[in-house]
Amino acid sequence: MLKLSSKKNDILSLSLDGFEGPIDLLLNLARDHKIDLTKLSILKLAEQYLEFLDHFIKKDIDIAAEYLVMGAWLAFLKSKLLLPDETEDMSVTSEEISELLEFKLKRLEGMQKVSKLLFKRYKLGTHFFKRGNPEIFGIYKKNQYNSSLYDLIKTYGQIITFNNNKSITIADTQLYSVEYALNTLKSFFKHSKDWRDLLDFIPNNLINKLERKSALASHFVASLELVKEGSLQLRQDSFNDNVLLHSK
């Protein structure tokens, strides 16, 4: 639909490389198009953004969640543009939408600029200094404690957390034990004289990554155990090849 597929990876790798926030993504997309923000095709931009988001949801839901605020807003814009509103008073013209997006982007850009300006200023403790050896007067007697609001609410947070955590939930897991794997391997190689891939022993109905990993780990440990016993041979032709098993 869009010529984004080749670029998709670029954007993704950018976002992993300390690249933060859809603001930048949007601004970057806008800049890539070398389009004046005012003349920007919102529809295109929204589509690209949403496609990117879609891709990310499959890849990493946590990162995608961060991007949803802007995503939801853009999806809303897109729907406004594609489906003319039937109720008269609610309708929004595409110019108005352009204007809003432009405003939003400009405001974001402005905030990024001033945050840099702010940290370029002379700073206390770096460029100018406070009294190095303060004396404290009786007048500040009530300040003999230096508790801050932060201390107070942090403490409260901890109390609440603690109270909520009085019961610890231990989640059910279906981990594969080495004993189980030993039995599987032994009974299999009783009858088979072929080389078999270690991966063949992992039940393929395991969807959960953790379960798969535990199955793989216990089967590998079990096969080492059998090699030690002298009843099994292991072979891996090169570093990335599969591990093959053969009965001795």
Added chain:
Amino acid sequence: MKNFKENNDKNYDFVLKQKVVEALIFSSSDPVPYNELLKRIIDKNILNKILSNLEKKYLSSGINLYVINDTYAFRTSLDVSEFLNIEKIVPKPLSRAATETLAIIAYHQPITRSEIENIRGVSLSRGTLDVLLELQWIQPGYRKSTPGNPLTWKTTNLFLDYFNLKNIRDLPGIEDLKNSGLLDKNKVIFNDQSEDEI
């Protein structure tokens, strides 16, 4: 003769009070609120006169009197900053999320969490406000009277002190932003139903 003495007493009293104010501000490492000083001096006119005297007195010194909102602090003069390579505390750099959030709070305050998210277009990750709170650069403002009564956030005097600002009107570039309407709070993006949930 009596008059003369009274005058003299008055003057002596004023000088003493000025010394007291000077010592109070000088001895503290954090800015001292006007109200704290007023507790000592009682008379507003006298205190104002003292403060303006002190400001003048230190204008061309290595130490200047800084007015931060309604608090007062002595700080080394910016003229000599390059000559003072003393043990500087090199602050751990803040994450970009935190610096942007700080700027948004500073320029839009008081502002709710969802308004911040609206501006950044990203949900605030855990720990961002936490860092700013710990630095004591932000504090809770009032609660909005919109549904859900969301809490607002604003910057503190310690924030102003750190960045050498007199007050928030002094923020860099704030006039330009204002003039171009970018700080217009009424320009809330339409249909943001989620706006006011906390």
Added chain:
Amino acid sequence: MKNFKENNDKNYDFVLKQKVVEALIFSSSDPVPYNELLKRIIDKNILNKILSNLEKKYLSSGINLYVINDTYAFRTSLDVSEFLNIEKIVPKPLSRAATETLAIIAYHQPITRSEIENIRGVSLSRGTLDVLLELQWIQPGYRKSTPGNPLTWKTTNLFLDYFNLKNIRDLPGIEDLKNSGLLDKNKVIFNDQSEDEI
């Protein structure tokens, strides 16, 4: 003409050096040794002149320049120190028990002693409420009409004042705490959902 300019430069240089010495002594946490200052100024004659200037300058101020064993420090003048009843108080954080108790009172007020103990899961030691009472951060509220008519506790205006809150309602709520990362989610040991990094 040339001479005049040179003179002027010299004078500017001297003033700057004096400001540097002033700022150094001000910002240092310990009295500054003469030799430290000399490293900056190089010329003994100039440094001596500067120090004697500064001593004079602060002689009639609320702060004086003190010389102790060849080290230099600013200290509150004795004229005013009696006036300010100086006590060296080293600020320390409130004890953990006191902070917790204060937080619980702040969030749950009015609240009885046994309710506080219930939330903390520990019995309140005698001193804890005393510390908070002494600071005037808490005060007794009404008596509950439950059996035994237990006394309730609530926070004071001084408490609000100290923590710079306008209203007790302005304390960040549970949701705010959660969102700012101050509350951890329920901890679940060995949760399948967190498998991604394994």
